Amino acid sequence: MPFTGHVAPICAVAQALVTRGHDVRVYTGAAFRRRVESAGAALVPWQIAPDFDENDLSATFPRVVGKKGLGQLLINVQDVFIRTAPAQVEDLRTAWERTPWDAIAGDEVSLGGALFAEQTGGVRATVALLPLNLSGTHGPPSGMGIAPGRNPFTRTRDAALRAAVPLISRPLRRPLAQARAAVGLPPSARAFDKVAFSPRLVVASGVPQLDYERTDRPPSVHFVGELRAPTTVAAELPRWWGDLDGRRVVHVTQGTQNIDPSDLIRPALEALADRDVLVVVATGVSGRDELPFAVPGNARVAGFLPYAELLPRTDVVITNGGWGGVLAALSHGIPLVIAGGDLDKPEIAARVAWAGAGVNLKTGTPTAAKVAAGFDRIMADESFRDAAARVGADLRSRGGAPRAAELLESLV
Known part of the structure; x- marks a missing residue:
């Protein structure tokens, strides 16, 4: 997704792949061309998908104006991540038809890449650039800012919150179904995280200490620390x-x-x-x-x-x-x-x-x-x-x- 906080670590991974001899393309906003090309990769810009300014989201997504907390989160997921996905798929198909790739990796909110891989049966990984937001069997749902319970009362609270997730995320069901239908995929009852995260490989930024040392993460998750490119050019200092x-x-x-x-x-x-x-x-x-x-x-x-x-x-x-x-x-x-x-x-x-x-x-x-x-x-x-x-x-x-x-x- 075309946010500085997403593009920078993705470009670090792209640069590492280029160093290892691979041909890499990065699908993101045109404003990040210089950053992508400096990593040795080629830019595939958002074209049919609405390329937006991260500092002025409301210009492209007017419903985000004035939204805070859970309301902002749900609107962002619906409008910025889900409703742009069908157009992302069109952009990716154009790029694929020009030059196919062997594998695709996207951040955990790049739903277009996930749907395209599902549509074509291609090999897909997730590069998780946010605190790991995978549903699990222990602790509270991620995203609530609540640490896992340590006693019977708080563990019961966690279980109740996990059970409430389908209700809390209900506003995402229709946009997800519409996005799937728009790209010709059959209906699915899977929640957003189950669609967005690759079941095969999740390369997760961070460390288990910043994931509450959870023991319910699948073996497909691998923590890799900080995703940062080596500094090669002296920065201009104030x-x-x-x-x-x-x-x-x-x-x-x-x-x-x-x-x-x-x-x-x-x-x-x-x-x-x-x-x-x-x-x-x-x-x-x-x-x-x-x-x-x-x-x-x-x-x-x-x-x-x-x-x-x-x-x-x-x-x-x-x-x-x-x-x-x-x-x-x-x-x-x-x-x-x-x-x-x-x-x-x-x-x-x-x-x-x-x-x-x-x-x-x-x-x-x-x-x-x-x-x-x-x-x-x-x-x-x-x-x-x-x-x-x-x-x-x-x-x-x-x-x-x-x-x-x-x-x-x-x-x-």
Whole structure:
């Protein structure tokens, strides 16, 4: 799917496959052409499928306006992932007829790839770029931001929630059925995750520590840590980069979606304005190097920042909980303060807190006082940094993109 947080790790896997001698094409939005081609792959752009701007979803999908929480999640899944799938299938068929491929791998919301593989009987894998959202027999359903129960009462709660999933996901049934019918597939009672995830191979970003150490994952799931391409070109650094020298650095980010800076960036800046730290803010939009409000003297702002250079110099990350950024921080052993409010962010925050590697603020719009309290907990309790180091060591040991490429090779 044409989101920066999806394209970047997919391109890392593509680059690893190219390095191993394979011909790779990446089907995604035209805005990512340079990123795809820099990985050595060829772009297959969305054409019949409605190529959209991730920073302005409502321009293409007007129903997402004003939606929050579960309402936003269900609308996003319906309109962005499911209803675009038949057109994705048409694009993929055109590409297939031009030059067939041996295997197709898609992220876990690229329903078009899943339907095309089902339609043609082709070999398919899933590269999971989000917290693993496979249904299972233990714990609560993924996505609710609830840690698995540890006593009879909470285990009963988990079982009740699992039983309620068909009712909760009922709004997805009709769009799924319509998408299948539109591409000539027979009706199916399978839920979204059973359609989207390959039953043969799931290459999952992350580590079991960030999956509640669940024991009900199928043998097709292989955790590979962080999917990141090696840095080969020196990044252009902001003019103020030298200000980081000798300072305790706190990085603040709201990712690339739901990026109203008043949600998290403003309260974080207010919380840390009088602290002896340098606050480094990423706005999440290329070229947007300023904020629409005054910033304190200990803050520096840029659109995007080179994590390969920034994270080794960062002490704490304050984030809305985007999975890619969380994995990047933890790979460097950095503890997190997470304000996850929408989509998969509450789930990510709950997983990091369960692993002991961060503080879950349990809201996407915290007050400055709440951010300050979370930051103070991190600074006062070394267990957060110790847990982040453990998770980071596991992430680094899993092989990353080269291991993902090795697993995908096994398909053919």
